[in-house]
Amino acid sequence: MSHILKIQDLTVRFHALEALSSLDMEVEPGSIRGLIGPNGAGKTTVFNVISGFIRPSKGTISFNGKEIANLKPYKITSLGVARTFQNIKLFGDLSVIENVMIGFHLSYNTLFWKPLLGLIGFTKIENEVYERARWLLDRTGLLNFIDEKASSLPYGLQRRLEIARALATGPKLLLLDESAAGMNPTEKEDLMKFIEKLRDKLALTILLIEHDMHVVMEICDRITVLDYGEKIAEGSPKEIRNNQRVIEAYLGETRVIES
Amino acid sequence: MKRDKLIRNLATFLSLLVIFGFLKWANSYTSPYIIQILNITAIYIILSTSYNLVNGVTGQFSLGPNAFMAVGAYTASLLTMSPAEKELTFIIQPIISPLGKISLPFLPSLLIAGVVTSIFAFLIAFPVFRVRGDYLAIVTLGFGEIIRVFATNAVSITNGSLGLKGINQYTNLWWSWGWAIFTVFCLIGLVESSYGRAMKAIREDETAAQAMGINTFRYKMFAFIISAFFQGIGGGLLAHLLTTIDPKLFSFLFTFNLLIMIVAGGLGSMTGSIIGAIIFAWGFELLRWFEEPHQIGDMFIPAIPGMRMVIFSLLLIIIMLFFRRGITGRWEFSWDWALNRFGRRIKFRDIN
Numbered sequence: 001m002s003h004i005l006k007i008q009d010l011t012v013r014f015h016a017l018e019a020l021s022s023l024d025m026e027v028e029p030g031s032i033r034g035l036i037g038p039n040g041a042g043k044t045t046v047f048n049v050i051s052g053f054i055r056p057s058k059g060t061i062s063f064n065g066k067e068i069a070n071l072k073p074y075k076i077t078s079l080g081v082a083r084t085f086q087n088i089k090l091f092g093d094l095s096v097i098e099n100v101m102i103g104f105h106l107s108y109n110t111l112f113w114k115p116l117l118g119l120i121g122f123t124k125i126e127n128e129v130y131e132r133a134r135w136l137l138d139r140t141g142l143l144n145f146i147d148e149k150a151s152s153l154p155y156g157l158q159r160r161l162e163i164a165r166a167l168a169t170g171p172k173l174l175l176l177d178e179s180a181a182g183m184n185p186t187e188k189e190d191l192m193k194f195i196e197k198l199r200d201k202l203a204l205t206i207l208l209i210e211h212d213m214h215v216v217m218e219i220c221d222r223i224t225v226l227d228y229g230e231k232i233a234e235g236s237p238k239e240i241r242n243n244q245r246v247i248e249a250y251l252g253e254t255r256v257i258e259s
Numbered sequence: 260m261k262r263d264k265l266i267r268n269l270a271t272f273l274s275l276l277v278i279f280g281f282l283k284w285a286n287s288y289t290s291p292y293i294i295q296i297l298n299i300t301a302i303y304i305i306l307s308t309s310y311n312l313v314n315g316v317t318g319q320f321s322l323g324p325n326a327f328m329a330v331g332a333y334t335a336s337l338l339t340m341s342p343a344e345k346e347l348t349f350i351i352q353p354i355i356s357p358l359g360k361i362s363l364p365f366l367p368s369l370l371i372a373g374v375v376t377s378i379f380a381f382l383i384a385f386p387v388f389r390v391r392g393d394y395l396a397i398v399t400l401g402f403g404e405i406i407r408v409f410a411t412n413a414v415s416i417t418n419g420s421l422g423l424k425g426i427n428q429y430t431n432l433w434w435s436w437g438w439a440i441f442t443v444f445c446l447i448g449l450v451e452s453s454y455g456r457a458m459k460a461i462r463e464d465e466t467a468a469q470a471m472g473i474n475t476f477r478y479k480m481f482a483f484i485i486s487a488f489f490q491g492i493g494g495g496l497l498a499h500l501l502t503t504i505d506p507k508l509f510s511f512l513f514t515f516n517l518l519i520m521i522v523a524g525g526l527g528s529m530t531g532s533i534i535g536a537i538i539f540a541w542g543f544e545l546l547r548w549f550e551e552p553h554q555i556g557d558m559f560i561p562a563i564p565g566m567r568m569v570i571f572s573l574l575l576i577i578i579m580l581f582f583r584r585g586i587t588g589r590w591e592f593s594w595d596w597a598l599n600r601f602g603r604r605i606k607f608r609d610i611n
Contacts, residue, residue: 051470053469072469073466073469073470074469074471074472074473077469077470077471077472078472082470083470085467085470089464089467090463090467091459091460091464091467091468092463092464093459093463094456094459094460098456101453101456102457102459102460102471103471104453105453105456105460105471105472105473106471108453126451126452126453129453165471168471169472
């Protein structure tokens with residue numbers, strides 16, 4: 001069985017603190033994988049390592065059979081890994097459409113002397129980027145906010161814009177860091193449908209960090225549970241729900257899991 | 260769509276024609292004093308807009324344009340000066356060969372000055388962009404100082420603190436404004452392209468920019484090099500306007516003045532940088548009135564040297580108090596905007 005993402009013996013140390021210890025993880029193409037765990041378990045660290053923002057102290061990450069553990073973030077994005085951020089990182093002062101147009105950067109990297117001298121063909125490319133960004137905003141339900149400043153959007157829409165922007169980079173693997181945070185139940189429901197549609201229509205593989213157990217249990221094919229930088233369980237939502245170690249780790253949050 | 264584009268191009272063409280007409284008029288019917296300020300204005304526009312590309316658009320707080328200008332000014336001047344002139348100027352130490360024998364026309368000298376400045380920018384980009392924010396400012400400041408000290412001490416190349424004298428006054432309204440317009444066109448084209456968007460992304464959030472697949476170092480370096488090219492040209496034009504240059508001219512104060520132009524005009528906006536440059540060039544001259552003696556009624560106000568600096572500083576404070584983000588903010592002039600406003604006014608008149 002081939003894996004789109006294969007993490008082996010991944011260890012990240014920040015001085016004395018071991019944020020991740022010897023993590024092994026394999027993600028099948030076209031699946032939705034949940035990454036859960038209590039606060040400080042190392043979930044975002046996993047994302048940061050996969051997307052290249054943190055270099056691992058040890059271990060390998062292979063994406064589509066290619067080793068990416070020590071590549072620069074922009075390189076990893078160009079290979080087809082896109083992500084969103086836990087603390088939203090939009091280009092706040094730019095408009096919604098500009099945010100998405102920047103996402104298309106990789107597919108339309110014109111030679112610099114073209115825009116510099118305003119040669120013909122350049123406006124054509126610009127229009128094409130604009131149209132594709134517009135199309136993406138239409139699909140993500142942001143078309144009404146096209147010219148708004150990104151930072152002026154409500155929280156839930158900012159999260160959605162981050163996903164739209166990540167999709168513009170043309171990913172095969174999408175990393176969603178707490179995308180449902182701050183959304184109301186209806187928005188969450190929409191988001192879940194949207195994520196499933198991404199998987200079905202675009203054949204994306206999705207890795208998501210989420211605190212809302214309802215969301216996780218509903219849409220994930222498999223779940224990996226981290227605690228203090230170690231993997232304590234992995235399996236289908238049903239298996240995770242009944243796993244004794246997971247319940248212990250989430251002590252106090254047990255009820256959430258059961259409901 | 261097509262029609263709009265035609266109107267826009269026509270509007271650009273007409274405004275260029277107006278500028279050309281104005282310059283032609285100014286060239287024959289105004290005083291050399293006014294012409295001088297017009298030249299300075301154009302050079303300031305070149306310098307401020309290209310500085311804005313790095314500081315405003317890409318968001319990298321560089322303090323090094325005085326270094327770039329110095330490199331450009333010295334390179335261009337050394338290339339255009341005739342061998343005889345050089346022999347006369349270099350009295351302490353003779354100029355090193357082959358520099359002493361070269362003499363080129365103005366345009367190639369300027370272009371070479373731009374390229375040499377770009378190469379300089381390329382080289383210093385490696386240490387400069389290893390750091391960010393305040394640290395980057397200090398590193399660029401350091402390179403500015405290094406160039407100034409180099410210009411003072413490399414006597415056989417720069418003639419030391421005596422500077423270069425007897426540079427031909429090639430810069431006239433056509434050269435300065437021609438380059439200013441060319442610079443503005445290039446930079447606006449760049450800012451509105453995917454390259455400009457990548458630069459703005461870096462300014463807004465560097466981490467997110469990397470996650471979008473942007474090689475942030477490459478784009479910062481690119482902005483730096485393009486900016487340096489035009490600053491080198493600006494320096495060359497300035498040298499051929501003033502006809503004498505020395506290391507003191509390119510002190511940190513020059514960078515500081517440019518910073519005032521782009522911040523007061525509106526950091527990140529080319530329109531703002533142009534407005535800032537115009538205000539700076541003309542403001543200083545118009546404020547001379549405050550330094551002259553005046554008889555107002557019975558009151559006699561004696562001449563106060565330095566008064567215009569006080570007034571100018573006050574004006575800056577007022578601008579920054581009432582326009583936090585500069586005069587234009589990040590707003591950019593466009594023909595669509597102008598036509599919209601114009602169109603609305605016409606409609607309004609029709610209703611009345």
